[in-house]
Amino acid sequence: QVQLVESGGGLVKPGGSLRLSCAASGFTFSDYYMSWIRQAPGKGLEWVSYISSSGSTIYYADSVKGRFTISRDNAKNSLYLQMNSLRAEDTAVYYCAREPKGAVGWYFDLWGRGTLVTVSS
Amino acid sequence: EIVLTQSPGTLSLSPGERATLSCRASQSVSSSYLAWYQQKPGQAPRLLIYGASSRATGIPDRFSGSGSGTDFTLTISRLEPEDFAVYYCQQYGSSPKLTFGGGTKVEIK
Numbered sequence: 497q498v499q500l501v502e503s504g505g506g507l508v509k510p511g512g513s514l515r516l517s518c519a520a521s522g523f524t525f526s527d528y529y530m531s532w533i534r535q536a537p538g539k540g541l542e543w544v545s546y547i548s549s550s551g552s553t554i555y556y557a558d559s560v561k562g563r564f565t566i567s568r569d570n571a572k573n574s575l576y577l578q579m580n581s582l583r584a585e586d587t588a589v590y591y592c593a594r595e596p597k598g599a600v601g602w603y604f605d606l607w608g609r610g611t612l613v614t615v616s617s
Numbered sequence: 618e619i620v621l622t623q624s625p626g627t628l629s630l631s632p633g634e635r636a637t638l639s640c641r642a643s644q645s646v647s648s649s650y651l652a653w654y655q656q657k658p659g660q661a662p663r664l665l666i667y668g669a670s671s672r673a674t675g676i677p678d679r680f681s682g683s684g685s686g687t688d689f690t691l692t693i694s695r696l697e698p699e700d701f702a703v704y705y706c707q708q709y710g711s712s713p714k715l716t717f718g719g720g721t722k723v724e725i726k
Binding site for chain 2: 531541543546557596600603604605608609
């Protein structure tokens with residue numbers, strides 16, 4: 497079954513750290529570019545970070561640059577997001593999402609169900 | 618950064634009616650880089666349209682996308698009960714940066 501499953505969310509204090517994981521199955525993970533996208537409670541979608549299939553190219557949204565680190569382990573079919581110096585405004589459901597292979601443009605055809613990160617004292 | 622403004626914020630319609638959702642960009646967007654998603658409560662977004670007008674796999678033909686430049690439209694020709702949801706447009710620009718619109722909620726009248 498083609499799917500993405502996120503894990504690692506939870507409650508963390510401001511200034512704390514958290515590492516999210518995304519397990520991919522049912523497709524050749526190493527062929528695909530991946531992103532993390534978040535959604536604050538009751539709000540819209542915000543792209544967070546992108547990583548190429550090999551991991552050689554990485555991009556971040558300005559709001560997380562310098563605090564978050566995206567990585568992947570193609571041998572383990574897994575995507576990660578290391579989040580440091582967390583702030584209240586980082587509270588959101590975090591989705592991992594797949595870009596279609598060979599896509600013209602940048603969009604997402606497969607999403608996980610998300611993992612909730614709550615930053616609060 | 619390109620800002621996407623979706624209107625209306627909420628659309629109240631009855632099943633069987635036609636829905637027209639607007640997505641306006643603050644700068645010109647390549648049609649190849651405009652996508653639409655549907656999101657239901659408690660679920661992840663689902664890709665509907667990419668390249669402004671191409672339907673994603675498995676998407677019914679009552680969903681159509683159109684537009685170019687700064688003005689894009691998602692049309693649902695006849696609303697089915699399962700179409701009541703929030704819809705987001707998304708663009709990819711230079712930098713690289715990817716942005717989403719604020720969403721349009723289609724609710725049952």
